[in-house]
Amino acid sequence: MDFLCVDIGGTTIKYGVISKDMLLKEFYTVPTPKNYKDFLEEIKNITTRFSHTKAVGVGYPGAYDFENDLMLYAPNLDFLNGRKLQAEIAKFIDNPVFIENDANLAALGEYTIIEQGAVDNMLFITLGTGVGGGAIVNRLLFTGSITAFEAGHTSIDYNGRQCNCGRLGCLETYCSESGILTTFEEISQNRKSDISNLTQLAEYGDKSAVKTFDLFSKHLAAGIADCINLLAPEKVKIGGGLSHLHRFFLDITEQNLKKLVYPAYGNRFKLLPAELDNKAGVYGAAALCKQRYRDVQKP
Structure with missing residues (x-):
């Protein structure tokens, strides 16, 4: 079948x-x-x-x-x-x-194939054209009569960037592909770039590119922290089209998360790149x- x-x-x-x-x-x-x-x-x-x-x-x-x-x-x-x-x-x-x-x-796929029930609670954040999220709670996909868990539309700055959804400061406006490129443009005196070029610049040590990924890590941590505080997952997986760049931001994001989450949860989760790409x-x-x-x- x-x-x-x-x-x-x-x-x-x-x-x-x-x-x-x-x-x-x-x-x-x-x-x-x-x-x-x-x-x-x-x-x-x-x-x-x-x-x-x-x-x-x-x-x-x-x-x-x-x-x-x-x-x-x-x-x-x-x-x-x-x-x-x-x-x-x-x-x-x-x-x-x-x-x-x-x-x-994506959360259900990663949990079914990779975790196979090894943990009870897991968050999955997708970074790409937009920012999305899925949650496994007590080994089941968290959903309802309408779509649940719009992690990309939690605000990390109520006076921040305008989001397509109508709100200000949504995580998606900072941690999507267009969001990270906007950050680079803002701190590099309006230099234009694409993801491939930004990655190369960061590898060569370009100060604006390195700072962009540092800010990206802080923004991502701010968005994920509240999700952790609500659901207390054992694992947080990062997937989506930008996840292949995790070497530039994942470790710093985890360090920032440890400072932001509720103290009881600080050492009870792992932040990991998704394995199913x-x-x-x-x-x-x-x-x-x-x-x-x-x-x-x-x-």
Whole structure:
């Protein structure tokens, strides 16, 4: 039995086929379309190509009303707002379609494949086009009738940067790809850069680039600290497109976290890079399919 697993991101759509034994058989990446018509066409092509699978698991970037099948808010893919995503995808394939927030699925994937129940509570923070978060609480994905745990939209500065969500100072405005590049521009007298160039500059010891990653670490720690104080996880995993740069910020972030979290929690968690890289979301989609498909098959 195989599942089609789709991870919709602000920049790319990652998808693959994973067996019920959680073995990845195929994996692909395509750019995320810029409008709803092209988006649906891409999803139709993917689902038609893999119509032999038993169920489809889909991760989306935003907040969803599961009871009414309605995308409430997708700040980085606003053409999805107000869409009945599950029903639209179901038009293209006869098999069951299950959906969940992309960061939640990344958390579920990392927990299912890597942790395998070794810890009871785990946080997963995704750093990429936006900043997302997922939580495992008492070995279960923390979710509800609508999407839960929007970690990227906790404010670390109530007079800070304007976020697409309408608030000021959201973690996403500092620790997303555009956020870290904005920080570099602010402290380097308006020098423009991209992530690859910023990384090279930091490796060469450029003062502005090194300071950028230092500030990035402080911002990230400020955002994660409150999540730790609320859920007391044993592990905090960092994933998403920026996680491959963890050598520049992870150790400093952990040092800053130790100063910010509630004293009782300071030595009870580990901050680690995610191990599934960019495949955590598709593995999470498979775990979701495995659970939900079993449920719908019950008499």
